[in-house]
Amino acid sequence: MRYLTAGESHGKQLTTIIEGVPARMPLLQEDINDSLLRRQKGHGRGKRMQIEKDLVDITGGVRHGETLGSPISLVVHNDDFKHWVDIMGEDPLDPDAKIRRVVTRPRPGHADLNGALKYGHRDIRNILERSSARETTVRVAAGAVAKTLLKHLGIEVSGYVKEIAGIRAAEIDTLTIEERQKISEASPVRVLDKDVEQPMMDAIDEAKKEGDSIGGICEVYVEGMPAGVGSYVHYDRKLDSRIAGSVVSINAFKGVEFGIGFQASQMNGSKVHDEITWSEDKGYYRKSNRLGGFEGGMTTGMPIVVKGVMKPIPTLMKRPLQSVDIETKEPFKATVERSDACAVPAASVVMEHVVAFELAKAITEQFPSDQFPQLKKAIEEYREEIRCF
Ligand SMILES: Cc1cc2nc3c(=O)[nH]c(=O)nc-3n(C[C@H](O)[C@H](O)[C@H](O)COP(=O)(O)O)c2cc1C
Numbered sequence: 001m002r003y004l005t006a007g008e009s010h011g012k013q014l015t016t017i018i019e020g021v022p023a024r025m026p027l028l029q030e031d032i033n034d035s036l037l038r039r040q041k042g043h044g045r046g047k048r049m050q051i052e053k054d055l056v057d058i059t060g061g062v063r064h065g066e067t068l069g070s071p072i073s074l075v076v077h078n079d080d081f082k083h084w085v086d087i088m089g090e091d092p093l094d095p096d097a098k099i100r101r102v103v104t105r106p107r108p109g110h111a112d113l114n115g116a117l118k119y120g121h122r123d124i125r126n127i128l129e130r131s132s133a134r135e136t137t138v139r140v141a142a143g144a145v146a147k148t149l150l151k152h153l154g155i156e157v158s159g160y161v162k163e164i165a166g167i168r169a170a171e172i173d174t175l176t177i178e179e180r181q182k183i184s185e186a187s188p189v190r191v192l193d194k195d196v197e198q199p200m201m202d203a204i205d206e207a208k209k210e211g212d213s214i215g216g217i218c219e220v221y222v223e224g225m226p227a228g229v230g231s232y233v234h235y236d237r238k239l240d241s242r243i244a245g246s247v248v249s250i251n252a253f254k255g256v257e258f259g260i261g262f263q264a265s266q267m268n269g270s271k272v273h274d275e276i277t278w279s280e281d282k283g284y285y286r287k288s289n290r291l292g293g294f295e296g297g298m299t300t301g302m303p304i305v306v307k308g309v310m311k312p313i314p315t316l317m318k319r320p321l322q323s324v325d326i327e328t329k330e331p332f333k334a335t336v337e338r339s340d341a342c343a344v345p346a347a348s349v350v351m352e353h354v355v356a357f358e359l360a361k362a363i364t365e366q367f368p369s370d371q372f373p374q375l376k377k378a379i380e381e382y383r384e385e386i387r388c389f
Pocket residue numbers: 046109110111131132133136250251252253311313314315316338339340341343346347350
């Protein structure tokens with residue numbers, strides 16, 4: 001499976017084309033819309049999220065609620081486009097609809113300056129429109145298709161918040177995946193620990209009041225992946241590395257950890273590794289899961305636990321960072337009209353979906369996947385085979 005996306009933040013629409021989804025898999029619009037609406041919610045977002053109501057239009061690859069095996073194309077319209085028609089141009093090929101308000105001031109922390117230098121655009125709008133995290137809308141749509149595939153195979157994925165502005169949620173290892181999904185859904189900051197919910201919201205409100213921004217840590221937890229998915233034989237087939245790459249590809253994400261992650265550097269090997277056990281009903285399993293579900297680039301069959309760190313939003317409402325105008329070379333301090341103060345809760349939904357995509361991709365590479373019923377049967381047989389191995 002693979003996907004591409006197209007579209008600008010304030011353009012007409014965002015599109016994704018997903019290839020490699022098995023034929024004859026049930027897929028409903030609601031499955032995708034639920035994910036899109038979840039991504040829009042969460043304390044700390046700015047005015048743009050009040051304008052948009054993200055709903056998917058399935059424009060190819062699905063008939064009568066089932067995938068065809070052909071590419072699936074998904075479209076999400078930008079409701080904000082109507083306010084930007086003049087600037088974006090109704091028709092991208094119309095020469096009269098050219099740039100009306102040229103952006104010459106690159107914002108620190110964004111793709112603006114590096115993108116302008118690379119592509120030679122003297123109107124930075126040509127960079128910022130595409131580099132905006134608005135694009136994560138259709139990445140979530142693609143991930144929702146992947147999540148549907150995983151769900152039908154008994155694999156569940158849940159994303160939530162672990163930390164905001166240094167306020168850390170307690171480790172709650174005993175929660176089931178259904179509980180994780182339910183609690184994070186009900187929480188305005190998508191955290192599983194009720195005790196830190198209000199302090200997190202207060203920290204976001206405080207940052208917003210100050211015209212500043214804050215970051216945090218998201219976690220994705222996956223149950224039901226059989227052992228041995230991925231491979232150790234080549235760097236680009238290691239599934240943990242693919243997941244790490246997909247997490248850091250989310251706008252503003254700067255690091256990844258599996259299981260105890262960076263803490264492992266301070267611990268002895270005897271306290272880090274997960275010993276192997278076997279039982280008739282479970283097959284091989286571990287009593288601990290400190291390494292977060294991966295050994296040698298492959299799943300261990302234990303839950304996958306991966307964290308991603310998001311830096312604070314770079315556009316600051318009242319504390320503009322200094323930069324240089326590319327036309328005049330004069331320094332300036334940027335002023336802005338709107339921005340999110342904290343998008344960590346929303347980003348946890350994005351992370352859940354990009355991880356789901358990598359898992360579905362690895363599964364469809366490893367097992368026969370032209371037809372969904374075939375894939376399902378192959379996974380069931382493989383689970384039985386490894387249990388008795
Ligand atoms: C869901 C989400 C919402 C975001 N909202 C904003 C925003 O409102 N303002 C902003 O300056 N950056 C926002 N960002 C972050 C920028 O898109 C990101 O920092 C920028 O594209 C540069 O990429 P980099 O930080 O990965 O280098 C958001 C990121 C995510 C994931």
